Amino acid sequence: MSSHDELKESLAEVIQGAKLKAKSRGTSIKPAVETLGSACYENGVLPHELTELIDLVTTSAGNYLDQASLNSIIRNLYPATKVASEIVIKVVACLGHGVLKPSLTIQAALLRWIIMINHVIEGNALSQSYPVLFNLLDTAALRPSLCQLLAMITRRRHVRPHRIQTLLSLSRQTGSDPALTGLLRVFKDYYPEIIVGEATRGKASAFKHPDPAWRERLDEIQSAHAQTSRNANAVQDAFHVARNGNGARKATALIPEVHTSHANESSVTLEEIENAEGLVKALETIEMPNQLISVLADPLLQKLLLLRPDAESLQRASNWLVSCAQDLVSGDGDSEMEGILEIMRGYARATRNLPPVFLSLLSEVLKTWNGRGQASMLEVLSYVPLPSSDFSGLYEAVFQRLEAKVLDGTPSSQLAVLHCYTSLLRNWAAFLLAQPQGRDSTSSAIPDLVTHVNKLALTVLQTAAAASSFPASNHDNNSSSSNTVATHSAVLDFYEEASRIASNPQLQRHAQIVILPPPLVYLLHFSASPATVSRLCGVLARYKAGFQTAMAGSRNSSTYSVAYINGFNGFLMDVCNCLWRARAFNAQDANAHGCLLPPPSSRT
Amino acid sequence: MFTLSASPAFGALATAHLRDVEAVEQGLNGDLDVRHAGPVTKSTLAKLARDGGVNLSWDDYRLGVLGHLEDHGMGGVAELMNCTMTTLMKRS
Numbered sequence: 143m144s145s146h147d148e149l150k151e152s153l154a155e156v157i158q159g160a161k162l163k164a165k166s167r168g169t170s171i172k173p174a175v176e177t178l179g180s181a182c183y184e185n186g187v188l189p190h191e192l193t194e195l196i197d198l199v200t201t202s203a204g205n206y207l208d209q210a211s212l213n214s215i216i217r218n219l220y221p222a223t224k225v226a227s228e229i230v231i232k233v234v235a236c237l238g239h240g241v242l243k244p245s246l247t248i249q250a251a252l253l254r255w256i257i258m259i260n261h262v263i264e265g266n267a268l269s270q271s272y273p274v275l276f277n278l279l280d281t282a283a284l285r286p287s288l289c290q291l292l293a294m295i296t297r298r299r300h301v302r303p304h305r306i307q308t309l310l311s312l313s314r315q316t317g318s319d320p321a322l323t324g325l326l327r328v329f330k331d332y333y334p335e336i337i338v339g340e341a342t343r344g345k346a347s348a349f350k351h352p353d354p355a356w357r358e359r360l361d362e363i364q365s366a367h368a369q370t371s372r373n374a375n376a377v378q379d380a381f382h383v384a385r386n387g388n389g390a391r392k393a394t395a396l397i398p399e400v401h402t403s404h405a406n407e408s409s410v411t412l413e414e415i416e417n418a419e420g421l422v423k424a425l426e427t428i429e430m431p432n433q434l435i436s437v438l439a440d441p442l443l444q445k446l447l448l449l450r451p452d453a454e455s456l457q458r459a460s461n462w463l464v465s466c467a468q469d470l471v472s473g474d475g476d477s478e479m480e481g482i483l484e485i486m487r488g489y490a491r492a493t494r495n496l497p498p499v500f501l502s503l504l505s506e507v508l509k510t511w512n513g514r515g516q517a518s519m520l521e522v523l524s525y526v527p528l529p530s531s532d533f534s535g536l537y538e539a540v541f542q543r544l545e546a547k548v549l550d551g552t553p554s555s556q557l558a559v560l561h562c563y564t565s566l567l568r569n570w571a572a573f574l575l576a577q578p579q580g581r582d583s584t585s586s587a588i589p590d591l592v593t594h595v596n597k598l599a600l601t602v603l604q605t606a607a608a609a610s611s612f613p614a615s616n617h618d619n620n621s622s623s624s625n626t627v628a629t630h631s632a633v634l635d636f637y638e639e640a641s642r643i644a645s646n647p648q649l650q651r652h653a654q655i656v657i658l659p660p661p662l663v664y665l666l667h668f669s670a671s672p673a674t675v676s677r678l679c680g681v682l683a684r685y686k687a688g689f690q691t692a693m694a695g696s697r698n699s700s701t702y703s704v705a706y707i708n709g710f711n712g713f714l715m716d717v718c719n720c721l722w723r724a725r726a727f728n729a730q731d732a733n734a735h736g737c738l739l740p741p742p743s744s745r746t
Numbered sequence: 747m748f749t750l751s752a753s754p755a756f757g758a759l760a761t762a763h764l765r766d767v768e769a770v771e772q773g774l775n776g777d778l779d780v781r782h783a784g785p786v787t788k789s790t791l792a793k794l795a796r797d798g799g800v801n802l803s804w805d806d807y808r809l810g811v812l813g814h815l816e817d818h819g820m821g822g823v824a825e826l827m828n829c830t831m832t833t834l835m836k837r838s
Contacts, residue, residue, distance in 0.1 A: 672755040672820055680822025683829050714830050721756075721823065722808070722831060724749045724787070 146188075149181035153191060156215075157198060160207045175211045179218040186222030186363035195219060196229050199252070200236035202244045209247065216251045220360050222367040225259055227267030234271045237278055246283040253287035254352050260294055262364065268295050276305060279312060279322075289321035290349045293328045301332045324349055421445065444492050460499035479507070483518035490525040494569070501526060501540070508543035516548065520558055524565035528573055533590030553625075556602040557632050563595050564636040571643050588653035592640050596659045599633045603665050630666055630674045634681065641681045644688035655688055655702070657710045664738055667717060679721075682713060750811050752785040756823075760786065763814035764807070771800045 152174045159171040187195065196219075198205065199212050233252050236243055243249070260268070268275075268291075275292060278284055306329060313322045351357060421428075421442070428446060447455060466482065490496050504523065511519070523544060529536045544562075549555050570588060606629035637658060644655040658681075666678045689707060715734040751760045764782055779798030782790065788804040795801040802810075812824040 670754045672759055672815070675753075675755045676815060676820030676822035678822065679826035683822065683826040686826075686829055714826070717826065718830055721750055721753070722827060 146181075146185065148177060149185070149187075149191065152178040152181060153194060156207070156211075157194065160198060160205050163206045164208065171207070171211065175214055179214050182215075182218040182220055183359070186220045186360075186367055188222055189226060192219070192221055192225070192229060196232050199248060200232055200244060201242075203242050209245065212244075212248055213251055216248070216255055219255055220363045221259060221262060222363055224262050224264045227263065227265040230256065230263055230267040231271065234267075234274055237275075237284065238281070246281070250284055250287055253284060253291060257287060257291050257294065257352060258356055258360065260291070262360075269297065269300075272296075272300050276308075279308070282316075285316075285319060286321045287352075289319075289325040290352075293325050293349055296325075296328050296332075298332050301329050305329075306333075444489065448493060456497065460497065463499060463503055479511070480515035480518070483515040483522060486522045487518045490522050494525065494572075496522070496525040496527060505539045505543070508540065508547065511543075511547055513547055516558065519544070520548075520562040521565070524562050525569055526566060528570045529587050531587075533587045533594065536587070537590075537594065551605070553602060553606045553629060556598065556605060557629065560595070560598055560602055560632055560636060563591065563598070564632075564639055567591060567595075567636065567639045567643070571639065571646075571649055574649055575646075586654075588643060589656045592656040595636055596656070596662070599636060600659055600662050602629060602633060603662065607665075626669070627671045627674060630669055630671065631677070633662070634666070634674065634677045637681045638677065641684035641688070645684040645691075647691055650688060650692060655685065655692065657685070657706070658713070660709075660713070660735065660738055663713050664716075667720070679717065682717065685710065686714060749785075749787075750808060750823075751787065756811070756815070757785060759815060759818065760811045763811050766814070767802060767807075767810065768800050
């Protein structure tokens, strides 16, 4: 019996049992409640069952389940998916005094549950029921949980004068209840100048998460469910200010969250923006937050600064980074370095850009870098912007140091660097394509990069071949041959990128075509993998198209020397001789290289 | 030795293509007297036609292999051949 059936069965049993008084039930309901609880704990609750369970615990009329069973059900209510707003409305509706409402302990447990699932609620039902929740504050039994929930969902528009009044008087009546003081502090964050005095000075609850272990289990269940349903829409909502509570990694703890304090009634703060529409409407009036460095980690602030670039703000952000880097260089904060790299990677990924200050910072960091966080480092560096002059300056400042740290003679390290160059080339191509048409800024950076990588690619091929031929003694041929294919495909990734630049008429003007090193062509051509050979042919075909348009464009053919073109044509001739004409290694045809074999060996 | 039919990379795929052609032929005209054995060359194809196997010209066979490769996600070869070999350029 699958555990889902188990859940369904025990659920039906419990619902049936709840209709009868304890005395009139034939058997005890405890075992059914227990199986239900463990089934929920195992796999989480799907939306349909969740509705039934919530109906069960929120109705008291005709519900004869005992307190302990209800509590145990609520304790195990791990939703497997997002929670619909109807569920939240049902829970909110059952709060308060009344004959038909569940007991106050159950209500408090439900509130605790809402606090814990707050981050997986769909829609803004909670925010809409804010007034209802607020008016329940006078119920002492619910107050601690309620204050915590309100503190989580309060937005600027919720903070109204009458609510401040109510809170202050409640706080006075209850002798500064710590929970109320905590909520008051949240209100004070929004309007620091209105709420003053001793009210917020007392002891305040810190609003800790009620049950971190529960939260952890919930995350596990949710991610397991998302994986099984191949539902990969767990992306960070890009139009919200990111909050650390919402599943943030530890790296972001380094960067302060977005808070705006110098706001007045007419201004809009980032924290209030809920969706894309809101951002567009308020774009011009948004107040900058206190800590601009949060731009590194906060998707909303990133968008704001992209759409409304502001020299002063960027300067403030870079000052922060510089001082942070100085701390790093002087102290020994290895873990922090990894964190910073992680954040930079997030920033570069989101904005497709690396500000100059990053570049100089990275250049400094690379001097003393110990190789930790290599993946992040390589990815960040692949976003280095296209230099306006040539590649050598950039190479000396950044990539030479990188290579010195990363390359250690193993194929895997060389492949890692090669991947980095491939994405770098792709990003440069994308950057050039995004430029307005007609701008001719011939930079030698791309040809320089390709020339540089030519050497690396050849090395990779040779080390990989050596690495796979030496351990062949232990009959590990299978894995070593797939290794070679993987290496070949990594090399081809780069050249496919390069050939796309060579054959794209718009990109061509920016970059001269650099032909592949001859040994590389033949190493790949005589690979045993059809995919490798085919991709090589595709690359050659695109290069050929590129040369053709380049030659047609400029009749004087000054860009490329005849010998250069003939060298390339030789590749075509050799490949065709092998594959099509059944004349392999023929060196008699015009331009043919005879696959670079020395004449005597091809004659025999 | 390094042609499409015989190279270590493409030999198996080229043979698979020939078998496809033979199967189609068999479906249309009943049994074939002989099937091709070993790597295909221009002369073996001619011999095959004489002996009652499929009647396939050398050029059609090579084009067929290119198409077969393309169907299996390896369009690069066809791309290169189409833009380099003058006979193919005329065809398209």
